[in-house]
């Protein structure tokens with residue numbers, strides 16, 4: 085193997101993560117187990133059997149309520165609703181596994197950083213250093229209203245907020261307790277060396293936190309930091325802070341370009357390109373022949389609830405798109421003044437890239453292509469391995485594997501795709517020793533010395 089590729093299993097503790105409407109099929113009904121701990125325990129055991137590096141648990145703190153102005157479409161369809169809290173399940177999933185990393189999404193608006201840092205240290209301790217954090221700032225206006233704001237905080241300001249949040253958490257995780265603070269020394273009657281445990285006295289724009297951190301440092305201290313930014317502010321945040329990020333790239337060619345841009349930012353922040361692992365989305369419809377895979381993909385399309393998908397896309401993009409007739413040509417939408425410049429240019433890019441393969445792509449087709457299962461590909465295990473290889477050749481470090489159903493579907497991947505990837509040297513055959521950070525980076529449980537947060541002091 086040229087270099088170890090990373091595989092995340094993408095999950096959300098909710099009835100429908102991406103395949104909205106598929107729950108109505110016999111294959112999709114497995115999602116009725118979305119609120120059962122047993123179902124997730126079974127899933128992580130399957131992921132571990134397939135030697136996945138991490139389980140990556142997405143999360144939202146509100147509803148997608150922009151469709152038709154009342155949000156009933158997405159609620160009725162169980163579109164990322166209801167959503168249980170990833171933090172609540174992590175201990176149990178840690179106990180059910182030995183090697184799998186568990187990455188929890190936690191939104192900076194949902195918890196005070198003092199509480200959050202404490203939860204993470206506890207979980208990292210209880211899992212022997214297998215926890216990661218997906219840092220999100222929320223794109224749902226309802227989420228902000230749930231936490232006392234009148235409306236969504238402007239985009240770039242959300243990243244400034246996230247930076248201060250991370251600073252507070254970092255001071256608690258890394259600076260509050262010096263090495264050697266734990267004594268367990270009956271002779272001197274000291275459990276801890278109080279001189280080595282410090283208050284952090286953080287005073288910032290949004291937070292005032294005295295400290296000290298009230299949980300002992302965990303094996304990794306800071307969890308492995310994940311973040312997915314698409315915008316310039318988001319990309320710069322990832323380049324500065326994240327250890328694993330997600331590229332928006334749909335093809336190996338665009339991945340190559342996206343990696344070059346991102347690496348430049350990473351270097352600007354005094355880091356090395358290899359300090360930030362770059363993953364792409366990969367969602368596969370697997371068949372024993374290409375024809376079978378395409379047939380299964382058509383079955384998926386036929387069973388998608390286009391209204392729910394549209395409501396989901398509305399919530400994500402911050403605009404009510406429900407007035408659009410699904411058969412409207414995208415070309416027409418790309419000219420409509422009702423959409424922001426950003427949306428219109430997104431539509432224009434899709435039209436120009438000729439996603440309609442010579443025909444006029446409709447809004448329905450656009451949704452199926454872009455909102456349903458990002459990074460989708462239908463093929464045989466060998467064709468999937470070819471795709472993985474092409475992305476790896478372009479410099480991608482791994483994949484966020486997006487399932488069709490978050491429960492159940494993984495068996496198919498583990499049984500049919502993993503052996504082919506392993507045979508080609510594209511997936512690991514054994515877990516490495518150590519914490520999640522050691523497994524991913526091959527060295528050191530702690531945040532790299534080159535990480536900009538290392539410059540912080542008390």
Ligand SMILES: Cc1cc2nc3c(=O)[nH]c(=O)nc-3n(C[C@H](O)[C@H](O)[C@H](O)COP(=O)(O)O)c2cc1C
Nearest residue numbers: 142143144189220222223312313314315318319330
């Ligand atoms: C793989 C992946 C997973 C994500 N998971 C979540 C999530 O669980 N919760 C959330 O609110 N946002 C999630 N996002 C959205 C990002 O945090 C971010 O808002 C989005 O990529 C837009 O980037 P921007 O904020 O730079 O505009 C995810 C994005 C990607 C690509």
